[in-house]
Amino acid sequence: MKSSTKRSVIKNIVVSLCLASGSLLAWNYSTVTATTQDTYESLESFSKVLNLVQENYVEEVDSQKAIEGAIKGMLNSLDPHSSYMKPDDFKELQVETQGSFTGIGIEITMKDNILTVVSPIEGTPAFAKGLKAGDKIVKIGDEQTQDLSLMEAVKRLRGPKGSEVTISIHRKGWPDLKEITLIRDIIPIHSVKSKLLEPGYPYIRIINFQAQTTPDFKKALADLEKTGKIKGLIVDLRNNPGGLLDQSVKIADIFIDDGVIVSTKGRIKEQNSVFYARDNSTKYKFPLVVLVNEGSASASEIVAGALQDHKKAVIIGAQTFGKGSVQTIIPMDNGAGLRLTTARYYTPSGRSIQATGITPDIVIASAVSAAPEADEKSDEQDKKPKYLREKDLKHHIGNGLKKDVPQNEEEQPKSEKKPKPQVKTPESKEKAEIEDMSKDQQLNTALNLLKGLNVFGKK
Structure with missing residues (x-):
């Protein structure tokens, strides 16, 4: 295949990928067209793999999800902080940095697979209605929370100012669930x-x-x-x-x-x-x-x-x-x-x-x-607490001033996970x-x- 013809084929592949992925690659297309022959060949290989997967995989493949997964994999290979955020995740990031949101005003977590109130925020609808730390939120509206992720629960509790949301809670000592209707309001995030x-x-x-x-x-x-x-x-x-x-x-x-x-x-x-x-x-x-x-x-x-x-x-x-x-x-x-x-x-x-x-x-x-009990055979170095830092993260970048710090390609010990x-x-x-x-x-x-x-x- 002639070089000009090959470039035309790759151009069509890139344009197709951009359309399929919501124009994710379009912003950098000018850079793609100016790269080396190796890049063109890699894009052609990617297109062939995608085509083979779509035609031969045991189940029908959603091309958009497949490309989104490839994008995530590419970014994850760069460094720990580069990532692709889905529309909902991107909106959540914007909300968190603005300093306020509209909701009922509670901090929640999953405890023993049950949606649980960590604490109500003072001066909010949840605080005024008497919600307390430890309350179990069993239902939001008519939907059981057992099958919801924490992010899905947050989305259902938030909403426009002035709108209503009804939650069913269980508190220790209560014989039955109690329904509480709250009116959403602006909730400040204090930093x-x-x-x-x-x-x-x-x-x-x-x-x-x-x-x-x-x-x-x-x-x-x-x-x-x-x-x-x-x-x-x-x-x-x-x-x-x-x-x-x-x-x-x-x-x-x-x-x-x-x-x-x-x-x-x-x-x-x-x-x-x-x-x-x-x-x-x-x-x-x-x-x-x-x-x-x-x-x-x-x-x-x-x-x-x-x-x-x-x-x-x-x-x-x-x-x-x-x-x-x-x-x-x-x-x-x-x-x-x-x-x-x-x-x-x-x-x-x-x-x-x-x-x-x-x-x-x-x-x-x-x-x-909460320091773990020391092993009598362990030396003092082993007894010291270990903290996870940037240099311990997989694929971290160096500091740019000296020879890059070697990357730690090993998985982190389970003991370093946050409690x-x-x-x-x-x-x-x-x-x-x-x-x-x-x-x-x-x-x-x-x-x-x-x-x-x-x-x-x-x-």
Whole structure:
């Protein structure tokens, strides 16, 4: 076959695939036509395999699902954070980052294969109707929840503001099910929590970075200032998985007067960018401590790295997760979304976060809530808790500054899987919070450091 004829055949194959997959490949067709002969041959092989499957598989094959599976497989082979999101999953991502949704206001989970209320959100329809932690949701409308996935249950509970939804719940001690009708309303998703540890020493925790994180943080800080002069502030980024880049930049900008906050570098010029601090009218003079641990990732590492490089905060805790890659969300014509890793993050000093993370100024190991019984024959190294980090993920990318970190192609031990969340009542949560604070060595170290700095500053 002549080269020009072959290119024409491949062009028809690519166009057919684009139409079958909702134009998923169409956005990059210009790149496909400019690639090497090997790429054309690979696309031709893919088309032949698809055709053979459709003609010979034991059951009829949905070509759209088959191509969607191939796309997912391709993205999964790149790195752990690139993925294809179906339309419903893409909408859910958009909802989670906007800071609010319309529903009844409960956190739910699957416990023993039963849809269970983790906790009602204060000030929501569920809270007003008296739903409690541990309630079993047996039916939503006329549909049994036993056969629903957690995502399907969430979709049925959410809906337009003002619409009704009836749920049938069972509570311990009740002889029968009870039907409760709720009117859906706007439910805020709070990513910032704050409290006063001691007079002059406030604490602000950022759970993740959403659209309202920066204004919520500023409001919390302003409210804490009303309680009296701030002698030192603790910002807790532990177990913060990240979120929106612009919000992490704005949070760091609150405390940094000028200079670079973070930069990104990718393979193409359009992915290279530098984010600078702006001169703020409000300048905070109090000392700042930032808490991090193995669960601090991505946007939270950007904040910690920027404050550390600019010497605006003391970082306390454990080595962070090490997710220093940028994911660009590309909307597709069919309502789906493509999450694609396009660049790496770099701190103001040029450090790459990817697969390395942020090393705290004061390293304090994270507490282990339930350590397994030690084997008498095990050495001390074996007794230490193991944490999953970016460098342990299959197909992770290197940091771009040195020889790439070897990829861990082995499956992770089952013991590293996250435990299922325990359902707690509000009373037990409050009691546990007080107990946890007294045992929180990282938090106590931060508080004592701020007190010491305050005394030293006076002298």
